[in-house]
Amino acid sequence: MAKQLxxxxxxIVKSAILAGCRAFYGYPxxxxxxxxxxxxxxxxxxxxxxxxxxxxxxxxxxxxxxxAAGVRAMTASSGPGISLMQEGISYxxxxxxxCVIADITRGGPGLGNIFPEQSDYFQVVKNGxxxxxxxxxxxxxxxxxxxxxxxxxFELAHRYRTPVxxxxxxxxxxxxxxxxxASTAKLPAxxxxxxxxxxETRRNLASSIQxxxxxxxxxxxxxxRKYRLAAEEEVRCEHVETNDADLVLVGYGxxxxxxxxxxxxxxxxxxxxxxxxxxxxxxxxVLPLRSLAHRARIFLSVEMSTGMMVEDVRLALNGARPVxxxxxxxxxxxxxxxxxxxxxxxxxxxxxxPLLTDVPSLEVCHG
Amino acid sequence: xxxxxxxxxxxxxxxxxxxxxxxxxxxxFRKGDLKDQTHYCPGCGHGIAHKLVAEAIDELGLQDRTxxxxxxxxxxxxxxxxxxxxxxxAHGRAPAVATGVKRAHPESIVVSYQGDGxxxxxxxxxxxxxxxxxxxxxxxxxxxxxxxxxxxxxxPTTLLGQKSTTTPYGRDHYNDGYxxxxxxxxxTLEAPVYLERVALGNAKQINAALRAIRKALRYQTERAGxxxxxILSPCPTIWKLDPVAAQKRVREVLVPAFPLGVxxxxxxxxxxxxxxxxxxLPAPPPPLDAIPGLLDIDEQTPDPPAARPAQADLRIRxxxxxxxxxxxxxxxxxxxxxxxxxxxxxxxxxGPEMRSGTSNCHxxxxxxxxxxxxxxxxxxxxxxxxxxxxxxxxTVEVGGWVLYNHHQLPAxxxxxxxxxxxxxxxxxxxxxxxxxxxxNIVMLGAxxxxxxxxxxxxxxxxxxxxxxxxxxxxxxxxxxxxGQQAAREALSNRxxxxxxxxx
Ligand SMILES: Cc1ncc(C[n+]2csc(CCOP(=O)(O)OP(=O)(O)O)c2C)c(N)n1
Ligand code: SF4
Ligand SMILES: [Mg+2]
Numbered sequence: 001m002a003k004q005l006x007x008x009x010x011x012i013v014k015s016a017i018l019a020g021c022r023a024f025y026g027y028p029x030x031x032x033x034x035x036x037x038x039x040x041x042x043x044x045x046x047x048x049x050x051x052x053x054x055x056x057x058x059x060x061x062x063x064x065x066x067x068a069a070g071v072r073a074m075t076a077s078s079g080p081g082i083s084l085m086q087e088g089i090s091y092x093x094x095x096x097x098x099c100v101i102a103d104i105t106r107g108g109p110g111l112g113n114i115f116p117e118q119s120d121y122f123q124v125v126k127n128g129x130x131x132x133x134x135x136x137x138x139x140x141x142x143x144x145x146x147x148x149x150x151x152x153x154f155e156l157a158h159r160y161r162t163p164v165x166x167x168x169x170x171x172x173x174x175x176x177x178x179x180x181x182a183s184t185a186k187l188p189a190x191x192x193x194x195x196x197x198x199x200e201t202r203r204n205l206a207s208s209i210q211x212x213x214x215x216x217x218x219x220x221x222x223x224x225r226k227y228r229l230a231a232e233e234e235v236r237c238e239h240v241e242t243n244d245a246d247l248v249l250v251g252y253g254x255x256x257x258x259x260x261x262x263x264x265x266x267x268x269x270x271x272x273x274x275x276x277x278x279x280x281x282x283x284x285x286v287l288p289l290r291s292l293a294h295r296a297r298i299f300l301s302v303e304m305s306t307g308m309m310v311e312d313v314r315l316a317l318n319g320a321r322p323v324x325x326x327x328x329x330x331x332x333x334x335x336x337x338x339x340x341x342x343x344x345x346x347x348x349x350x351x352x353x354p355l356l357t358d359v360p361s362l363e364v365c366h367g
Numbered sequence: 368x369x370x371x372x373x374x375x376x377x378x379x380x381x382x383x384x385x386x387x388x389x390x391x392x393x394x395x396f397r398k399g400d401l402k403d404q405t406h407y408c409p410g411c412g413h414g415i416a417h418k419l420v421a422e423a424i425d426e427l428g429l430q431d432r433t434x435x436x437x438x439x440x441x442x443x444x445x446x447x448x449x450x451x452x453x454x455x456x457a458h459g460r461a462p463a464v465a466t467g468v469k470r471a472h473p474e475s476i477v478v479s480y481q482g483d484g485x486x487x488x489x490x491x492x493x494x495x496x497x498x499x500x501x502x503x504x505x506x507x508x509x510x511x512x513x514x515x516x517x518x519x520x521x522x523p524t525t526l527l528g529q530k531s532t533t534t535p536y537g538r539d540h541y542n543d544g545y546x547x548x549x550x551x552x553x554x555t556l557e558a559p560v561y562l563e564r565v566a567l568g569n570a571k572q573i574n575a576a577l578r579a580i581r582k583a584l585r586y587q588t589e590r591a592g593x594x595x596x597x598i599l600s601p602c603p604t605i606w607k608l609d610p611v612a613a614q615k616r617v618r619e620v621l622v623p624a625f626p627l628g629v630x631x632x633x634x635x636x637x638x639x640x641x642x643x644x645x646x647x648l649p650a651p652p653p654p655l656d657a658i659p660g661l662l663d664i665d666e667q668t669p670d671p672p673a674a675r676p677a678q679a680d681l682r683i684r685x686x687x688x689x690x691x692x693x694x695x696x697x698x699x700x701x702x703x704x705x706x707x708x709x710x711x712x713x714x715x716x717x718g719p720e721m722r723s724g725t726s727n728c729h730x731x732x733x734x735x736x737x738x739x740x741x742x743x744x745x746x747x748x749x750x751x752x753x754x755x756x757x758x759x760x761x762t763v764e765v766g767g768w769v770l771y772n773h774h775q776l777p778a779x780x781x782x783x784x785x786x787x788x789x790x791x792x793x794x795x796x797x798x799x800x801x802x803x804x805x806x807n808i809v810m811l812g813a814x815x816x817x818x819x820x821x822x823x824x825x826x827x828x829x830x831x832x833x834x835x836x837x838x839x840x841x842x843x844x845x846x847x848x849x850g851q852q853a854a855r856e857a858l859s860n861r862x863x864x865x866x867x868x869x870x
Contacts, residue, residue: 002667002669004663025467042662045653046661047652051500053463057460057463061460062463062467065469067467088457095455171741174715175712175715176713177740181662181664184655184656187652195468196472197432197433197434197475199431202452206455207454212399254740254741336743
C-alpha cells in the first residue's frame with residue numbers, strides 16, 4: 001500500500017475500519033476531535049455506524065451496547081472526556097466486553113488546556129474506574145504506530161475480551177507523518193457470546209453483576225488471570241542503543257521521539273545513553289527494564305507530567321538502580337537540550353565519563 | 368401429579384384461560400436460590416409489567432429477535448425472567464446501550480426497561496437524546512415515584528409533600544424541585560412516535576397497559592421510531608402498604624398527579640390501515656476489498672521524481688498569522704518530502720490559536736528516520752510576519768536560511784552571523800496575482816530558488832495532493848513560479864557567496 005501523509009488522529013480511524021471496527025460513538029474534544037470527524041466521514045460508507053453522542057458518558061455506553069451486540073466498536077476522547085468514560089470502562093471490563101478507546105491526552109487537571117501532556121497516565125494505566133480491573137494500554141509514538149497499534153488494540157481487545165486503550169499525546173494525534181496501512185480489510189463475525197437478536201444467541205447475557213461474594217471473587221480472579229497472561233504475553237517495548245547503555249532513558253509518546261534525539265546527541269558526546277520506550281504501558285515492560293539494570297547504572301524517566309510513569313519504573317527496578325525523573329507539563333514538551341543537560345549532570349554525578357568501561361554489574365532484585 | 372397435568376394441560380382436559388408467556392422463563396435459572404419465584408416483593412409493579420412485556424413479545428412473535436436492556440434499580444435482574452437476549456446496563460445508561468445494540472442489529476427488537484430514578488434522574492440526558500434521535504427502540508418506564516432498590520429515597524417523580532428517606536419532612540419544591548413528568552417532557556420533542564402513560568392500579572388499567580406495550584413494540588417492528596410507555600406502578604414495600612392498598616394508591620394518588628393518556632401517537636395522525644414511514648435501514652455494506660479505496664488508501668506508491676537529493680536534513684519552522692496558510696505551507700513541504708521518498712514529519716500548533724493570532728508548524732524532511740518532530744533549532748525559517756521573525760530568528764542554526772515576508776527587515780533587527788537572509792514581500796507579490804492568501808506559496812517558490820533543496824517536480828506533486836480546488840491549484844502554481852523568479856532576481860543582485868545550499 002502507498003504511504004500517505006496523514007494526521008495521527010485520522011490514521012486511527014482508517015486503521016480501525018480496516019481492523020473490522022464498524023461502530024464509532026464519540027463526543028468532540030480538542031485534541032481528539034479529528035478522530036470523530038474522520039469517523040463521521042468514513043464509517044457510514046464502510047457499512048458502519050457513527051453517532052455523535054450527547055456526552056462521553058453516553059458514548060462509552062453506546063460502545064458497550066455495540067460491543068455486547070458483537071460489533072467491533074470504539075470511541076475517542078481526551079482527559080476530561082476520559083474521566084467521564086471511566087464508569088463505562090469499568091462496566092466493559094466487568095462484563096468482559098472488548099472495545100478500543102483512544103485517549104489523545106491534553107493538559108489538566110480540570111479543563112486545563114488543549115496542549116499535550118501525559119497526565120492521564122494514572123487514570124488510564126492504573127484503572128480510573130471502580131473495581132479490580134485493568135485496561136491494556138498501548139502508547140504510539142508516531143503516526144505509523146497510531147495505525148498499527150490501533151489494529152493491534154482490536155486484536156488484543158478481542159483476544160482478552162477487555163477494553164484496550166490507545167493513549168497518545170496531543171502532538172502524536174495532531175501531527176502528520178507518512179503512514180502505510182494494512183493492505184486488506186477484515187470483518188470478523190460476531191463472537192459466539194454476543195447478543196445479536198437471534199434464536200441462537202437468545203440465552204446470551206452481557207452483564208457485570210456477580211451477586212454472591214464467592215461468585216464475584218471467582219469472576220475477579222478470572223479477570224486477574226487474564227491480566228497476568230497479558231503481562232506475560234503482550235509486553236512490547238522498543239530498545240534504542242540500550243545494549244551498552246550506562247544511562248537508560250525511559251519515555252513514551254512524543255517524549256520518546258525527543259529522547260531518540262537525546263540518545264543520538266549524547267552518544268555524539270561520547271556518553272553511553274540508551275532509551276527504553278514502553279509501547280505497552282499496561283502491561284508495563286518490567287522484565288526488559290530489569291534486565292537492563294544488570295548493566296545500566298541509572299535510569300531517567302522523562303514525561304510530560306509531574307511524575308507518573310516513573311512510579312512504574314521504580315516498581316520495576318525495585319531499588320536495584322537509582323531512578324531519576326525529569327518532567328515538563330502544561331503543554332511544554334521536554335526539549336532535547338533540556339534533557340541533555342540533565343543527562344550530562346547525571347553522568348557527572350554517577351561518574352559516567354565518556355567511554356567509561358566495565359561498570360560492575362549488580363544483582364537485580366526480582367522481588 | 369399436578370406437574371404431570373400441567374405439562375400438557377390441554378391433554379389433561381383443561382381449558383387454557385391464561386398461559387405463562389413463552390418469553391417468561393418457567394424457572395429462573397440465573398437466580399441464586401428460590402428459582403421458582405421472582406425477587407420482587409408481593410404486589411410489586413415490576414412483576415406485573417414483566418409479564419405484560421413478555422405477553423406482548425409473544426403475541427407479536429418477537430421472542431428470538433428481542434434484546435432487553437435492564438437498568439439499575441429493582442428491575443436490575445430483569446434478565447432472570449425475560450427469555451430474550453439480555454444486556455445489563457449502568458445506572459441510567461440503558462438508552463445509550465440500547466442505541467449501540469440497535470444500531471448494530473437494526474432487525475433486532477430492542478427494549479429499554481427503566482425505573483424513574485434510572486430514567487428521569489441520572490439517565491435524563493440519555494433518554495432525552497435517544498428520544499430526540501428517534502432511535503427505533505421501545506422504552507418501558509416504571510414510575511413508582513420512589514427509589515425502590517436503594518430503600519426509599521426521593522425519586523425525580525416523588526410527589527410534593529411525599530416523605531421519603533431523603534425527604535423526611537416531605538418533598539419541598541424549593542429544595543427538591545417538582546415531580547418530573549416524563550411523557551409531557553418528551554412530547555416537546557419532534558421525533559418520538561408514541562408516548563403513553565398507563566397504570567397498574569386495577570385489572571382494567573392493566574389491560575390498557577398491555578395494549579400500550581403491544582402497540583409500542585409493534586411500532587418498532589414497523590421501524591416507525593422511538594416509543595415510550597410510562598407505567599405508574601405500585602411499590603408496596605417502600606410505600607408501606609399492602610398490595611391492595613398500594614394499587615389503590617396508584618389509582619387515587621399517582622394517577623391524578625400523572626394523568627393517564629396518549630401524549631403522542633403519530634400512528635393516529637394518519638389514515639387507518641396505513642403505517643408510518645419506516646426509518647431507513649443502513650445501506651448494505653460494501654465488499655471488503657472495496658474498503659481501502661473507500662478510505663482513500665492508494666494501492667501503489669508513485670515512483671519518486673528522478674531528481675532526488677541523496678542527503679537531506681531540512682528542519683523547517685513556518686510561522687505567521689492564522690489565515691496566512693502557515694500550516695498548509697508546511698504540509699506541502701512535508702508532502703513534497705514524502706513524494707521524494709524521504710522521511711518527513713509535520714507538527715502544527717493547534718487549537719484556538721488557529722482561529723486568530725499566530726500559527727506555526729514544525730516540518731522535518733530527512734534522509735534518516737525523523738527522531739524528534741519538534742524543530743527547536745531550524746535550518747529554515749519561513750517567517751510570514753514580523754512577530755514570527757522576532758520570535759524564531761534567534762533559534763535559527765548557523766548556516767540556515769531565513770525567508771521573511773517583507774522587502775526588508777525591521778530596522779532594529781540584525782541578522783546573526785552566518786545566517787542567510789532573504790527578505791521578499793511575498794504577500795504583495797501574491798496580491799499582484801490577485802490572491803494575497805497565496806503569499807505562502809510565493810515564499811515556497813522563493814525557498815526553492817534560494818536553496819535548491821527540493822526539486823520543483825516534487826512540489827508540484829505535493830500541491831496537486833494538498834490543494835483540492837482547481838482554481839487554487841492554478842493560483843498556487845503561478846505563485847510558486849512568481850516566488851522562484853523574484854527570489855532569483857533578488858539573489859542574483861547579491862554576491863554568489865551568500866548563496867549556499869543548506870544540506
Ligand atoms: C452510579 C450509581 N449511582 C447510584 C447507584 C445506586 N442505585 C441503585 S438503584 C438506584 C435507584 C433506582 O431507583 P429507580 O430507578 O426508581 O428504580 P426502582 O428500584 O424504583 O425500580 C440507585 C440510586 C448506582 N447503582 N449507580
Ligand atoms: S421495593 Fe418496591 S419496586 Fe422494589 S421490588 Fe419491592 S415493591 Fe418492587
Ligand atoms: Mg423507582
